Amino acid sequence: MILNFRIVRVLLRKEYLQIFRDKVMVRQMVMMPFVQLLVLSSAATFEVKTAQLYLVDRDHTAASRGLVDRLRASGRFRVVDASPSMELAGEALLKRDAGMILGIPAGFERDVVRTRSASVQLVFNAEDGALAGVTNSYAQQIIAAHSHELGATLRPMVVEAPLIEVRTRGWYNQELDYSDYMIPGILVQLLTLVGTLLTAMNIVREKELGTLEQLNVTPVPRGAFIAAKLIPLWTIALAEFAMGLVVASWVFGVPMRGSLILVFIAACIYLVVALGIGLWISTTVDTQQQAMFISFFVILIYLLMSGLFTPIRSMPQWAQWMAELNPVKHFIWIMRAVLLKGAGLNDVWRPLGILAVSGVVALTLAVRQYGKTAA
Amino acid sequence: MTATLRAFMIKEFRHILRDRQTLTILLLMPLVQVVLFGFALRSDVRDVRLVVVDPSPDHATLALRARFAAAGRFRIVAVTPSMQTVEIFFRRGEGDVAIAFDPAFAARLESAGPARLLLAVDASDPNTATTIQAYARTVITSYEAEIGAREGQPVRIVPEIRMRFNPTLESVNLFVPGLIALVLTLVSALMTAISLSREKERGTLEILLVSPLRPWQIIVGKVMPYLGLAFANVLTALLAAWLVFQVPFRGSLALLLAESLLYSTVSLSLGVLVASRTASQRVAMLVALLATMLPSALLSGMVFPVASMPPVLQWFSTIVPARWFIIIARGIMLKGVGLEYLWRETMVLGAMTMVLMTAAVRSFKPRVA
Amino acid sequence: MTAPTIRAHGLTRRFGAFTAVDNISFSVGAGEVFGFLGANGAGKTTAIRMLTGLLAPTSGEAQVAGLDVASQMDQIRRRIGYMSQRFSLYDDLTVLENIGLYGGIYGLAGEQIAQRSSAMLKRLNLADDLVGRLPLGWKQKLAFSVALLHDPAVVFLDEPTGGVDPITRRQFWELIYAAAERGTTVFVTTHYMDEAEYCDRISIMVDGRIAALGTPAELKAKWDVPTIDELFVRLARPA
Numbered sequence: 001m002i003l004n005f006r007i008v009r010v011l012l013r014k015e016y017l018q019i020f021r022d023k024v025m026v027r028q029m030v031m032m033p034f035v036q037l038l039v040l041s042s043a044a045t046f047e048v049k050t051a052q053l054y055l056v057d058r059d060h061t062a063a064s065r066g067l068v069d070r071l072r073a074s075g076r077f078r079v080v081d082a083s084p085s086m087e088l089a090g091e092a093l094l095k096r097d098a099g100m101i102l103g104i105p106a107g108f109e110r111d112v113v114r115t116r117s118a119s120v121q122l123v124f125n126a127e128d129g130a131l132a133g134v135t136n137s138y139a140q141q142i143i144a145a146h147s148h149e150l151g152a153t154l155r156p157m158v159v160e161a162p163l164i165e166v167r168t169r170g171w172y173n174q175e176l177d178y179s180d181y182m183i184p185g186i187l188v189q190l191l192t193l194v195g196t197l198l199t200a201m202n203i204v205r206e207k208e209l210g211t212l213e214q215l216n217v218t219p220v221p222r223g224a225f226i227a228a229k230l231i232p233l234w235t236i237a238l239a240e241f242a243m244g245l246v247v248a249s250w251v252f253g254v255p256m257r258g259s260l261i262l263v264f265i266a267a268c269i270y271l272v273v274a275l276g277i278g279l280w281i282s283t284t285v286d287t288q289q290q291a292m293f294i295s296f297f298v299i300l301i302y303l304l305m306s307g308l309f310t311p312i313r314s315m316p317q318w319a320q321w322m323a324e325l326n327p328v329k330h331f332i333w334i335m336r337a338v339l340l341k342g343a344g345l346n347d348v349w350r351p352l353g354i355l356a357v358s359g360v361v362a363l364t365l366a367v368r369q370y371g372k373t374a375a
Numbered sequence: 376m377t378a379t380l381r382a383f384m385i386k387e388f389r390h391i392l393r394d395r396q397t398l399t400i401l402l403l404m405p406l407v408q409v410v411l412f413g414f415a416l417r418s419d420v421r422d423v424r425l426v427v428v429d430p431s432p433d434h435a436t437l438a439l440r441a442r443f444a445a446a447g448r449f450r451i452v453a454v455t456p457s458m459q460t461v462e463i464f465f466r467r468g469e470g471d472v473a474i475a476f477d478p479a480f481a482a483r484l485e486s487a488g489p490a491r492l493l494l495a496v497d498a499s500d501p502n503t504a505t506t507i508q509a510y511a512r513t514v515i516t517s518y519e520a521e522i523g524a525r526e527g528q529p530v531r532i533v534p535e536i537r538m539r540f541n542p543t544l545e546s547v548n549l550f551v552p553g554l555i556a557l558v559l560t561l562v563s564a565l566m567t568a569i570s571l572s573r574e575k576e577r578g579t580l581e582i583l584l585v586s587p588l589r590p591w592q593i594i595v596g597k598v599m600p601y602l603g604l605a606f607a608n609v610l611t612a613l614l615a616a617w618l619v620f621q622v623p624f625r626g627s628l629a630l631l632l633a634e635s636l637l638y639s640t641v642s643l644s645l646g647v648l649v650a651s652r653t654a655s656q657r658v659a660m661l662v663a664l665l666a667t668m669l670p671s672a673l674l675s676g677m678v679f680p681v682a683s684m685p686p687v688l689q690w691f692s693t694i695v696p697a698r699w700f701i702i703i704a705r706g707i708m709l710k711g712v713g714l715e716y717l718w719r720e721t722m723v724l725g726a727m728t729m730v731l732m733t734a735a736v737r738s739f740k741p742r743v744a
Numbered sequence: 745m746t747a748p749t750i751r752a753h754g755l756t757r758r759f760g761a762f763t764a765v766d767n768i769s770f771s772v773g774a775g776e777v778f779g780f781l782g783a784n785g786a787g788k789t790t791a792i793r794m795l796t797g798l799l800a801p802t803s804g805e806a807q808v809a810g811l812d813v814a815s816q817m818d819q820i821r822r823r824i825g826y827m828s829q830r831f832s833l834y835d836d837l838t839v840l841e842n843i844g845l846y847g848g849i850y851g852l853a854g855e856q857i858a859q860r861s862s863a864m865l866k867r868l869n870l871a872d873d874l875v876g877r878l879p880l881g882w883k884q885k886l887a888f889s890v891a892l893l894h895d896p897a898v899v900f901l902d903e904p905t906g907g908v909d910p911i912t913r914r915q916f917w918e919l920i921y922a923a924a925e926r927g928t929t930v931f932v933t934t935h936y937m938d939e940a941e942y943c944d945r946i947s948i949m950v951d952g953r954i955a956a957l958g959t960p961a962e963l964k965a966k967w968d969v970p971t972i973d974e975l976f977v978r979l980a981r982p983a
Binding site: 049127139150285290304311 | 468492500506512516518658661673676678682688710712
Binding site: 017210 | 796797798818821822824826828830831832833834835836837841844845846848849850851
């Protein structure tokens, strides 16, 4: 046993030496958290700054102009062009000169005054469905507000106070800051890349170079070899995670409402799963290139089905079941719950437990697979 | 010389065909992605779990609650007198939104003073939160309209909404063009970079350079098989998208393939450039990844709209070839437009090709020699 | 006579329909330098991989250092050294780091490792540099020395002198002799037939079978050839 520890120690020394001598690798590992966080978090938002609106106003009355002014005043809409022709407007959409069309028919004001009801046309370029949806939502809110005001001006005697006053509050994220939502996910992605991709490539590299064969002839036990391979990346991934959390908190102001210790424990357990998958992948391929491709393929599926970018609850039932088996999903859930909502152990014990079990299973299967193919 | 070139290309083909694992991934990936993500990646919100906080239930609160229950989208998961339950439900992820009625709701309603309620949404996912808020408000507003109908109608402006090119707002229509771009980048840029740098490392490239083949011919010969692979991928992805999701294809297939060819050429040049500038295969792999795949996935507008990005990134996105290709692909597939509308973007890609190709060929020979 | 340090009996390895090693039997005594010759693809590497535990035999048995390959491989590993065809020390570690690694793996005490490291550096006339920067000949000699670091009973060398200049080759064989003199059994495969003359006994593999086995002198006399090279050509020709 003592001999075993010594062997692991000797191997660990070699691993760390190799990793830190690899300048390309080191640069990547230091830069990766920063680059990813900076770029991804700035890019990853669906917020619409300003929509380009093409105006087809056939009414030209105070009511119609009022509506347009209101839209403009909100800061979210910019009138890029106007004409009486819907065809030209359609062309503008095709040419991407405008993202949406507001069509106010002739007789708008008259209808409002006489029948209390009028219609307008909103045409969106829905190439980007999400974007169109959000813009639509904004537009409708403003239109509703305007119709309210119109009602008030038409019957100044009766105060058209809303019957029901609705106060809205967004919990945990009052400003609806998308980066608070994304950044925990980005950190998870980081961990997964280091844990799975680098592990797979690292082990396969020894296979490719032939140094693995040399080790196989020595009395190094399989367990010692695997431990020496996984431990360095485990520690490095955790270090990156810590760095990422610091950046997230200081630079992006992501709240850390819950226990960071809990988050770290979850990260430690999650990494075991990621490493196990990396180990397993390394047994199925012969070259680093293959390792990279397969890792990416697997990681991509895991990440996209995990609720990182799109909510799990929007997925069809079968996908939601699949997600239950997805360790990434549970980890992201825990991260968001603890960091954003201040959840504690009694709120997250279930996914944490699932992670722990997955870790044990993944590692066992991978080690067994490794044993089979090494001989 | 053409015979040499042909022999060279055949060798490249064999390389690819023999690496079963990579080949499988390359062919399978777009297929799996289209199907999987088409089914799974949605942004629409269903089954919203509602927690009702009703300290003093009366006929109005009950009526509004019934409206929510009947709304289809909402599912009442708890009715409680205290806000604390909401906290617990939100924290455990068991509730999405809560409605808290202020006391004496019906009374205030009837006395024309506003009746108050609080709409609290779990905003940790801001997108979903916004949508859920909108849904909830709709229910409340229609209830309001109903009971207010006697009072003298408020003015209603009714917008007719049309979502052009993508009436159902299907996410899959959105990302299939992006997926094609990604796959093309993967095969054209990444694979080329790896394959070239591998030959460089092994020394077999020098043999080629000594042969009568000129550098550009070497590049072409190396690159052809990957181009073929890329096309196979594009067609597979399109087929899958059309068969499984009825993703529309309103424009000219020939134009799309031609533009794909152009885009592939840009990516290929980038891949060659990376290979000629890096020292080893491993480095080439990582650099190619960073310089081609990541920007193509994140900054091209494939998933996140370019218009939403901060100005710095928007500027940066203009030099990401994938950004232009996605505009073109979406234009062709969803809008059915032709070159008349897409000439600007095509010119950009053309210019990029020329610049990158020249740089690639020029840096090729002196680098290895 | 002392027990043989390597003994193979009916050793066979099949890959699907292809038989790489076909029922070979031989034995090697302590301190012998045994040359395992044959053309590329004759099955030498497969045979050596079976003896070192890298590959399991399809049938037959083998003992190394008195221990059974099929069941006691763990113990065998402590007593053998190996130098593979592809150079397999770590290019991105220094000479001393590589030595330290293998020394630690084989359970040598820190002091022993330090002693042997400096002795090795002196003997090979090496500076402690990154192994990747050494020229090929030095690398091979280093790999050989590392294989002997833990005083194994048997050392297996798979094509150790490939691509190396004649002077380095001679130096290499001097190292081999020195090891044999200390009592280490050296099992070396090569396709350089002239190296056969340096061995105590040799065997020639053709298509997975042992076509000749004995001392170089015996074989030359038996087959009436002036060199082993000539013998090999004759044996390999029908193939």
